[in-house]
Amino acid sequence: MDNQQVENFNHEVILDHIQSEHFKPSRTVLIAVDDSQNTIHSIQFAINHLLNSTTDQIVLIHARAKESSQLYLPILNAANPLFNAYKSSITEFMKHEKTLSNSLLKDLGQMFIQKGFNVRGISTAGDPRLVIQHKIDILHPDFVVMASHGKGMVARAILGSVSSYVLNNSKVPVLIVPFSE
Numbered sequence: 001m002d003n004q005q006v007e008n009f010n011h012e013v014i015l016d017h018i019q020s021e022h023f024k025p026s027r028t029v030l031i032a033v034d035d036s037q038n039t040i041h042s043i044q045f046a047i048n049h050l051l052n053s054t055t056d057q058i059v060l061i062h063a064r065a066k067e068s069s070q071l072y073l074p075i076l077n078a079a080n081p082l083f084n085a086y087k088s089s090i091t092e093f094m095k096h097e098k099t100l101s102n103s104l105l106k107d108l109g110q111m112f113i114q115k116g117f118n119v120r121g122i123s124t125a126g127d128p129r130l131v132i133q134h135k136i137d138i139l140h141p142d143f144v145v146m147a148s149h150g151k152g153m154v155a156r157a158i159l160g161s162v163s164s165y166v167l168n169n170s171k172v173p174v175l176i177v178p179f180s181e
Contacts (some may be wrong), residue, residue, distance in 0.1 A: 033061065054116075062105055142170070
């Protein structure tokens with residue numbers, strides 16, 4: 001991943017819950033989340049089968065839509081009468097996306113807090129594939145947990161697959177929890 005792709009992923013730590021000031025994690029686990037039932041399934045699977053509340057630091061990462069300055073259409077510039085209306089709509093959309101992302105991280109974080117885990121929630125804007133890979137490169141987690149969304153072959157070819165990208169580019173193990181109905 002080159003520096004132009006990464007740019008500055010502007011992230012916010014939304015949740016930073018430490019059970020004890022003496023906690024020293026032996027593992028860091030990055031869990032990529034979104035607002036799907038598959039994410040909840042993957043979290044429940046991880047809590048029940050993989051994670052240890054006394055040794056693991058959990059880091060939840062949610063990538064929301066890119067910041068509004070990156071969404072302006074090239075044909076809309078300050079001379080275009082639609083520019084200000086479009087800019088205002090995008091700004092409101094981005095505020096709403098940020099609020100939803102923050103709420104999602106707090107809600108999912110509660111699943112871990114209730115089980116006694118140390119958890120941090122990070123919200124950032126950008127392409128989820130690049131955001132997750134960037135956080136892997138910075139945090140060096142012991143492994144990554146992600147949900148699969150069960151896209152068919154055609155949808156994966158057209159839209160791409162976040163989990164496939166991370167699996168193929170990560171330098172740490174990645175567990176993809178299968179789509180569940």
